[in-house]
Amino acid sequence: MKNLFILGSPRKNGNSATMAKTVGNTLLQKQNNSVEYIYLNSLNIQPCQGCGACSKTGDCILEDDMRELSIKTEEADRIFFVSPIYFYSVTAQLKTYIDRCQPQWAKKYLLKKKDNVPLERAGYLLSCAATSGAKLFEGSELIIRCLCDTLHLQYGQPLLIKNAEKENAIQNNTNMIANCITFGNELLKVSDKPKLDIS
Numbered sequence: 001m002k003n004l005f006i007l008g009s010p011r012k013n014g015n016s017a018t019m020a021k022t023v024g025n026t027l028l029q030k031q032n033n034s035v036e037y038i039y040l041n042s043l044n045i046q047p048c049q050g051c052g053a054c055s056k057t058g059d060c061i062l063e064d065d066m067r068e069l070s071i072k073t074e075e076a077d078r079i080f081f082v083s084p085i086y087f088y089s090v091t092a093q094l095k096t097y098i099d100r101c102q103p104q105w106a107k108k109y110l111l112k113k114k115d116n117v118p119l120e121r122a123g124y125l126l127s128c129a130a131t132s133g134a135k136l137f138e139g140s141e142l143i144i145r146c147l148c149d150t151l152h153l154q155y156g157q158p159l160l161i162k163n164a165e166k167e168n169a170i171q172n173n174t175n176m177i178a179n180c181i182t183f184g185n186e187l188l189k190v191s192d193k194p195k196l197d198i199s
């Protein structure tokens, strides 16, 4: 299974990156799993210009790293959207990527084009935050649910960690690391399902 981690934090070794790497390393215990990490902060992804071109053609007119990333997301079996909470939402880096998924939304809902993507795919939110309010992750969960629907991904159980502020807070907390490993182990139990192409 191809596991793609799309990371939205500007901190390459911060808390959300620790979550991603811990889950990724756990998944690698199974031989047929591959893992790839994409750091959005290192890519050139321009914000959506709202030009409406994709509503007519299904394609974006902007030429940047989003083209290659869109291919990777179509090929992945599982996609992990990884972001700390910034003002009760995902980071600007992740939101910029999400807005650029508008062509996929247009293809699905306006143009009714059937994408050639596997039926059995899942998307997950991995997120952390400094505080512990009850509604801390609600905004991000809603956004990622909507994104998963657009990208033909079943929305899976998220991994959410509160009370993690300093850059190495999760790395230094054995309980938090154990939660990440447990999350990965649960995914290891999911058997590989046969893939059917939508055509």
Ligand SMILES: Cc1cc2nc3c(=O)[nH]c(=O)nc-3n(C[C@H](O)[C@H](O)[C@H](O)COP(=O)(O)O)c2cc1C
Pocket (backbone or CB within 6 Å): 009, 010, 011, 013, 014, 015, 016, 017, 083, 084, 085, 086, 087, 088, 089, 128, 129, 130, 131, 132, 136, 164, 165, 166, 167
């Ligand atoms: C611009 C900014 C906004 C933030 N907003 C929130 C917030 O609304 N609620 C919260 O609990 N933590 C907030 N935080 C704290 C981060 O979510 C927290 O430090 C997290 O562990 C950072 O993860 P990272 O190391 O992967 O970047 C914010 C941090 C920054 C820099």
